[in-house]
Amino acid sequence: MRNSYLNMIGLAYRARKCSLGEETIVKDIQQKKAKLVLVASDIGPQTKKKITDKCKTYKVPFEIVDDRETLSHAIGKSQRVAVAILDAGFAEKIKSLLG
Template sequence: MNEKILHLLGIARRAGRLSLGNDAAIESLRKGSTRLVLLAADLSPRTAGGVRQAAEEEGTAVASCGATMDEISMALGKRTGVVAVNDAGFAKKLLELSRAQAAGTE
């Protein structure tokens, strides 16, 4: 399942629909352009808490992508634990995949 999420993130990155990193994601949230925030499995609890709070204030969904920062780095070309998805279509599909992964189905 991680492969599907990472592949779709790569496509979204090439399409210019992602904000990568904690600061960029929070800025995107504040502008109102973020539809979904994905967090790496090994992201620090402090960073995750700050991003979750910012997303909650803006009414944006937050999900774990199940991949580590190293795996995200390999897929996107930048090491990050926070990925803001700024496209409704990509966000919908990525949220479906992350929920299916959390439920243990494919």
């Protein structure tokens, strides 16, 4: 079951419904574009605090998921520590798969 949420992230990425990179994700949170933010469990403490604080301030749900290698592999990029899902449908499906 854990693997299917990674498949959904991959689909969302290929459908161009994701944003990557700390600055882009923070901007999407502030502009209310992000529907869900997925944060790798091994992210640096400062980056984690910055992203999770923005999510709390702008009331965007976030989930701490697998390590950066697993998250990066799901979207086919290297060294990604966070992914913002920009589509409500993908966000709901990923949340339901995460439990």
